[in-house]
Amino acid sequence: MMTKTRGVTQQLPQIQNIGFRSPKVNVLILFPKTTRTFGWKANHPGFALVLGETPFPVKSRQQAAAFHHPFVETTMHLPHLRRAAVGVLSATLLLTLASIPAPAQPDYQLHAAPVAATPADPAIAGALTQISADHIHQTIQTLVGFGTRNTLSSMETDLPPGQGINAAAGWIFAQFEAISKDCGGCLEVKRDTFTNPVAERIPKPTTLTNVYAILRGSSPDSDPAQAKRMYLVTGHYDSRNTDVLDAHGAAPGANDDASGVAVSLECARVLSKLKLSATLVFVAVAGEEQGLNGSAHLAKLAKDEGWQLEGVLNNDIVGGNTTPPASPNEETLQRKDTVRVFSEGIPATATPEQERRIRNLGLADDAPSRQLARAMADAARTYTTGFAPFLVARPDRYLRGGDHTSFNREGFAAVRLTEWREDFNHQHQNVRVENGVQYGDLLPFVDFAYVASVARLNAATLATLAASPGTPQEVKFDMHGLNNGSTLTWKAADGAPKDIHYEILWRETTAPDWQYSFIVSSASPATATLPISKDNVIFGIRAVDSKGHRSLVATP
Numbered sequence: 333m334m335t336k337t338r339g340v341t342q343q344l345p346q347i348q349n350i351g352f353r354s355p356k357v358n359v360l361i362l363f364p365k366t367t368r369t370f371g372w373k374a375n376h377p378g379f380a381l382v383l384g385e386t387p388f389p390v391k392s393r394q395q396a397a398a399f400h401h402p403f404v405e406t407t408m409h410l411p412h413l414r415r416a417a418v419g420v421l422s423a424t425l426l427l428t429l430a431s432i433p434a435p436a437q438p439d440y441q442l443h444a445a446p447v448a449a450t451p452a453d454p455a456i457a458g459a460l461t462q463i464s465a466d467h468i469h470q471t472i473q474t475l476v477g478f479g480t481r482n483t484l485s486s487m488e489t490d491l492p493p494g495q496g497i498n499a500a501a502g503w504i505f506a507q508f509e510a511i512s513k514d515c516g517g518c519l520e521v522k523r524d525t526f527t528n529p530v531a532e533r534i535p536k537p538t539t540l541t542n543v544y545a546i547l548r549g550s551s552p553d554s555d556p557a558q559a560k561r562m563y564l565v566t567g568h569y570d571s572r573n574t575d576v577l578d579a580h581g582a583a584p585g586a587n588d589d590a591s592g593v594a595v596s597l598e599c600a601r602v603l604s605k606l607k608l609s610a611t612l613v614f615v616a617v618a619g620e621e622q623g624l625n626g627s628a629h630l631a632k633l634a635k636d637e638g639w640q641l642e643g644v645l646n647n648d649i650v651g652g653n654t655t656p657p658a659s660p661n662e663e664t665l666q667r668k669d670t671v672r673v674f675s676e677g678i679p680a681t682a683t684p685e686q687e688r689r690i691r692n693l694g695l696a697d698d699a700p701s702r703q704l705a706r707a708m709a710d711a712a713r714t715y716t717t718g719f720a721p722f723l724v725a726r727p728d729r730y731l732r733g734g735d736h737t738s739f740n741r742e743g744f745a746a747v748r749l750t751e752w753r754e755d756f757n758h759q760h761q762n763v764r765v766e767n768g769v770q771y772g773d774l775l776p777f778v779d780f781a782y783v784a785s786v787a788r789l790n791a792a793t794l795a796t797l798a799a800s801p802g803t804p805q806e807v808k809f810d811m812h813g814l815n816n817g818s819t820l821t822w823k824a825a826d827g828a829p830k831d832i833h834y835e836i837l838w839r840e841t842t843a844p845d846w847q848y849s850f851i852v853s854s855a856s857p858a859t860a861t862l863p864i865s866k867d868n869v870i871f872g873i874r875a876v877d878s879k880g881h882r883s884l885v886a887t888p
């Protein structure tokens with residue numbers, strides 16, 4: 333059988349040049365859906381012939397249809413043809429090829445399936461239903477109750493009992509321990525305490541404490557190497573009022589950033605019930621308002637300890653400010669169906685050589701942080717109906733910074749989540765009423781249901797990535813000479829299961845998110861060739877396990 337099939341391709345050398353290259357040879361003849369004629373004729377009106385090798389053996393009509401979805405396909409059973417017929421067929425095909433008009437669609441659409449949402453994992457969906465706006469309300473209310481969480485208050489001895497940032501740190505630590513108790517001690521609850529030397533917003537050496545909890549990868553059928561992958565969610569528990577050096581005055585910090593801490597705690601509470609392959613880290617950092625000091629220390633610790641940290645979600649001001657409009661005729665322009673996700677496009681740690689490559693090839697929209705942002709959008713399509721991130725292709729807002737930057741500076745992918753429209757009367761302000769306007773970052777301006785939506789988006793992303801087979805490694809183009817195709821090679825993540833597949837993704841260079849997809853059904857060999865020019869699109873690849881959990885996308 334193979335002899336005859338191979339014989340055809342040997343007689344049609346031109347066909348190899350327009351088709352896919354692969355040792356597995358299939359010939360497909362595809363008719364536009366408008367043409368109902370069975371069979372093929374040269375110069376048939378509306379005739380579109382796609383002939384060539386496919387990168388996999390086409391075993392079914394459905395598989396061929398998925399591959400060339402705009403077409404009705406007809407597979408020729410070449411082995412059943414007589415040898416003489418093969419010769420006649422070959423000659424006619426050659427003539428036909430010469431008369432084929434250019435395809436109506438560009439090559440990068442012909443061989444594509446649209447990117448579709450992955451099915452929900454019932455275990456993850458179940459965990460998301462456990463996220464509670466009431467619980468978030470209690471968390472934020474308790475954090476506000478510490479009066480001030482100004483980082484400098486850690487050194488003050490004259491605060492009323494139960495007030496100040498040290499009391500807040502103790503309470504967060506206790507929350508993680510309680511969550512751990514509920515899952516049979518599944519969390520390692522830790523303090524990262526250090527003395528910050530004098531700095532611009534730190535007038536004397538000051539003790540800072542980051543509080544965090546580690547949920548080690550524990551999927552029973554997962555390779556131990558998979559547990560080394562880590563994904564982290566963080567918010568800052570320090571707060572401030574108008575004067576960033578005021579260690580005593582009220583600084584409720586309900587939205588900025590008790591809301592983010594509530595997201596970390598809520599993710600820990602619901603995800604600690606799952607058995608995931610990779611490791612999750614739930615964090616509350618201090619010192620953000622003094623200059624990202626806590627996160628800088630933790631990011632450096634992660635680097636020094638060799639954490640294989642593949643994604644950091646920084647939630648800062650995710651309260652969904654509820655301030656009513658000043659008059660009934662005004663519109664607040666607030667949105668409750670989305671959260672902004674900011675990400676860097678050029679890695680903060682890119683070397684001059686890497687920056688040159690990014691500039692030369694137009695890759696400024698494809699840093700690992702940007703892929704992390706896209707993974708959040710992807711998780712939303714599966715898990716958070718009616719709520720989706722709004723991806724912003726910049727590291728942060730004008731004149732602002734955040735803890736994700738500390739992780740970016742150590743070379744980690746990290747994004748920032750912030751509500752749609754901030755109210756600056758309720759950030760970094762002394763609590764007061766002036767001309768009838770209430771100032772201060774107070775509890776009544778937080779929308780707990782909105783924070784719950786943000787928490788679900790975080791949890792869906794963390795769980796999906798932690799359950800996935802891990803990001804493909806060493807993704808490269810075969811660069812042997814100039815050609816109009818694209819051959820990708822990659823390696824599986826360490827300890828990736830065998831029963832996974834890969835999804836090659838691509839998009840137009842001006843498109844914000846992945847548009848097209850091609851499934852490589854076998855995990856090995858880790859290479860694929862598509863007749864699509866890498867000059868015209870951006871390519872990426874992700875690994876997908878048998879349950880549909882998708883890894884982060886890696887780009888060549």
Ligand SMILES: [Zn+2]
Nearest residue numbers: 588589648649
């Ligand atoms: Zn903040």
